[in-house]
Amino acid sequence: MLTYAAKRLGLSVVIVSVAMALLFCMIYLVPGDPASVALGPRATEAMKEALRVRMGLDQPIWVQFWNFYSDAWRGDFGVEVLSERPVIDVVFEQLPYTLALIAGGITWSVGLGIPLGCWAAVKRGSFADRLVGVLSVAVIAIPSFVVAIYALLIFAVSLRWLPAIGAGEPGDLGDQLVHLILPSLAVGLGWVGYIARMVRASMLEVLETSHIRTARAFGLPEGLITYRYALTIAILPTVTLLGVGVGQMLSSAVFAEIVFARPGIGRLVYDAILTRNFPVVTGAVLVTTVFFVLVNLIADLVIGALDPRVRSSF
Amino acid sequence: MTVLTIRDLNVVFSTEAGPLHALKDVNFEVPERRIVGIVGESGCGKSTLINAILGLLADNGGVTGGSITFEGQTDLVGLSPDKMRALRGERISTVFQDPMGALNPVLSIGRQMVNIQYRSGLSRAEKEARAAEMLELVRIPDARAALSRFPHQFSGGMKQRIAIAMALMMEPALLIADEPTTALDATLEVATIELLKDLQEKIGCSVLFISHHLGVIAELCDEVVVMYAGEVVERGDVRSIFNDPRHPYTRRLLECDPARQSSRTRNLPTIPGEIPDLRARPRGCVFRPRCDLAVDTCADPQAERDLGGGHQARCQKAQGLTNTMAELGAAT
Numbered sequence: 264m265l266t267y268a269a270k271r272l273g274l275s276v277v278i279v280s281v282a283m284a285l286l287f288c289m290i291y292l293v294p295g296d297p298a299s300v301a302l303g304p305r306a307t308e309a310m311k312e313a314l315r316v317r318m319g320l321d322q323p324i325w326v327q328f329w330n331f332y333s334d335a336w337r338g339d340f341g342v343e344v345l346s347e348r349p350v351i352d353v354v355f356e357q358l359p360y361t362l363a364l365i366a367g368g369i370t371w372s373v374g375l376g377i378p379l380g381c382w383a384a385v386k387r388g389s390f391a392d393r394l395v396g397v398l399s400v401a402v403i404a405i406p407s408f409v410v411a412i413y414a415l416l417i418f419a420v421s422l423r424w425l426p427a428i429g430a431g432e433p434g435d436l437g438d439q440l441v442h443l444i445l446p447s448l449a450v451g452l453g454w455v456g457y458i459a460r461m462v463r464a465s466m467l468e469v470l471e472t473s474h475i476r477t478a479r480a481f482g483l484p485e486g487l488i489t490y491r492y493a494l495t496i497a498i499l500p501t502v503t504l505l506g507v508g509v510g511q512m513l514s515s516a517v518f519a520e521i522v523f524a525r526p527g528i529g530r531l532v533y534d535a536i537l538t539r540n541f542p543v544v545t546g547a548v549l550v551t552t553v554f555f556v557l558v559n560l561i562a563d564l565v566i567g568a569l570d571p572r573v574r575s576s577f
Numbered sequence: 578m579t580v581l582t583i584r585d586l587n588v589v590f591s592t593e594a595g596p597l598h599a600l601k602d603v604n605f606e607v608p609e610r611r612i613v614g615i616v617g618e619s620g621c622g623k624s625t626l627i628n629a630i631l632g633l634l635a636d637n638g639g640v641t642g643g644s645i646t647f648e649g650q651t652d653l654v655g656l657s658p659d660k661m662r663a664l665r666g667e668r669i670s671t672v673f674q675d676p677m678g679a680l681n682p683v684l685s686i687g688r689q690m691v692n693i694q695y696r697s698g699l700s701r702a703e704k705e706a707r708a709a710e711m712l713e714l715v716r717i718p719d720a721r722a723a724l725s726r727f728p729h730q731f732s733g734g735m736k737q738r739i740a741i742a743m744a745l746m747m748e749p750a751l752l753i754a755d756e757p758t759t760a761l762d763a764t765l766e767v768a769t770i771e772l773l774k775d776l777q778e779k780i781g782c783s784v785l786f787i788s789h790h791l792g793v794i795a796e797l798c799d800e801v802v803v804m805y806a807g808e809v810v811e812r813g814d815v816r817s818i819f820n821d822p823r824h825p826y827t828r829r830l831l832e833c834d835p836a837r838q839s840s841r842t843r844n845l846p847t848i849p850g851e852i853p854d855l856r857a858r859p860r861g862c863v864f865r866p867r868c869d870l871a872v873d874t875c876a877d878p879q880a881e882r883d884l885g886g887g888h889q890a891r892c893q894k895a896q897g898l899t900n901t902m903a904e905l906g907a908a909t
Contacts, residue, residue: 472678473673473675473678473679474678474679474680474681474682476633476673476679477671477673477679477680477681477740478681479631479633479665480631480633480665480666480670480671480673481665481666481670481671481693481743482661482662482663482664482665482666482667483666483692483693483695484662484695487692487695491684491692492681492684495683495684496681496682496683569683570682570683571682571683571685571727571729572682572683572727572729575727575729575730
């Protein structure tokens with residue numbers, strides 16, 4: 264297991280490096296001069312030139328790349344254009360809100376998706392199965408910003424059950440959790456459908472295998488067969504899917520954070536793009552990339568923990 | 578006393594193309610401490626028979642008639658799922674054909690063997706000790722350590738021995754072995770058969786041994802049931818079946834056994850034709866369309882003819898078909 268984890272971690276470092284190189288290329292290729300954007304239309308040529316030198320933009324591309332690369336590994340993404348605070352501080356200030364939102368989205372999708380998929384597979388062909396099937400497709404089809412707006416209108420505005428905006432009082436965990444319910448539902452609802460469908464399909468496949476037949480032939484209780492013998496295997500593709508799903512949840516987090524006026528990475532990037540605050544965009548994107556790679560690393564480690572065949576193949 | 582008595586068993590599956598009569602009027606017994614072999618081509622209903630005994634028929638299938646009496650008193654047909662589950666693994670256990678797929682890939686051998694003993698009331702340590710003892714009995718080296726290993730860490734032959742250990746752990750009255758050696762190579766096959774026979778004597782259970790390998794059946798079994806297209810065409814003790822077969826199908830089947838070929842042949846003999854579509858069974862004898870001895874009256878319903886000594890054949894010519902195995906030059 265340790266070798267597996269070490270190898271998987273090494274692979275993650277490579278992936279982050281490649282992502283950084285791609286990000287650098289994208290920034291370099293984007294038209295427009297960061298210095299003139301930062302200083303506005305009334306800046307003189309000398310002022311722009313001075314800022315370019317300060318930002319290192321006058322140096323050859325490979326020097327710029329190396330500087331970017333070595334700074335990034337040290338967690339130094341430069342300073343925010345307006346306040347001159349270090350970008351990394353600005354990003355880490357916002358990160359917990361987005362992490363909470365994604366965690367909430369995963370909780371919704373796993374907490375509802377896995378039991379529903381499992382139930383549909385066990386009751387295959389029944390009304391419950393068909394209902395889960397229809398509902399899954401329906402929630403997959405609804406874009407998360409639509410879920411966000413309607414959840415806000417129904418539960419916050421009309422019914423007044425839950426708060427409409429903000430992230431809750433700092434330090435008051437209960438209040439923060441209450442503020443998290445609707446935004447995380449907006450982020451996670453589509454994934455309830457994906458996961459329910461995925462779990463149902465792989466459960467049906469696993470329930471047909473001969474080792475499940477063996478377990479039945481040994482008279483094991485159905486509950487043990489369903490949850491311990493079948494679901495442990497059926498869950499594996501879902502864990503991988505969820506690793507990828509976090510990436511998509513990160514993008515729906517942008518909408519949820521804007522609609523519910525929550526702080527967070529999505530909102531930070533959105534505002535930074537509008538104000539051409541490129542160091543913040545770069546820093547936020549890289550931190551998000553690292554987060555995404557980490558989540559997939561965790562997903563692979565979970566699979567390794569669940570499946571001994573994966574452990575020994577590394 | 579017989580462990581298993583099957584009387585006039587009929588199993589029908591409903592399919593989109595109409596009802597499929599998978600087992601028709603099946604009769605046979607498994608006496609105590611005996612090994613009964615079931616032989617037949619693929620698709621003859623062997624697997625359906627096992628599933629019917631275990632109460633594990635697919636949802637679209639069901640027993641439409643007859644009885645499966647276990648240990649002289651319990652009729653397994655129509656037994657409640659809970660009572661059936663209580664028998665499975667405890668009094669009736671099974672070794673399946675595919676050792677690669679028959680064990681759960683994500684649970685350790687020990688965990689799976691402990692789970693099987695969930696009704697025993699033993700402590701965890703006692704269950705593990707019992708599991709290790711069984712693994713030793715099937716000659717798994719370092720049995721204690723093997724408990725914490727996973728199926729993919731064993732070879733095919735070892736996995737099949739582990740499956741046998743699991744099946745016999747609860748000392749069942751009946752072991753159903755569904756082609757347990759088909760997926761193994763020839764040397765492992767012999768070793769596994771010997772092990773099975775050895776353990777059967779030690780534990781004193783009966784075995785229902787399913788195979789299409791005639792040599793293995795002849796070697797291992799006391800009695801043989803020959804199945805064709807969901808019917809028992811002939812049954813009797815192993816000597817009668819192999820030396821004095823009376824049903825034309827059994828005779829053709831034995832002729833086709835490669836081990837019986839006395840000289841080098843370019844083409845191995847086969848039985849012309851195919852197993853009939855079970856949705857549209859031929860009238861009368863089920864083998865009639867492929868039988869070269871068929872006459873008009875074979876289209877009438879055929880009863881089992883008693884040939885003495887428990888030897889039965891479902892053929893009206895059975896009494897007349899004597900000693901021709903030798904004449905055919907196929908007897909060895």
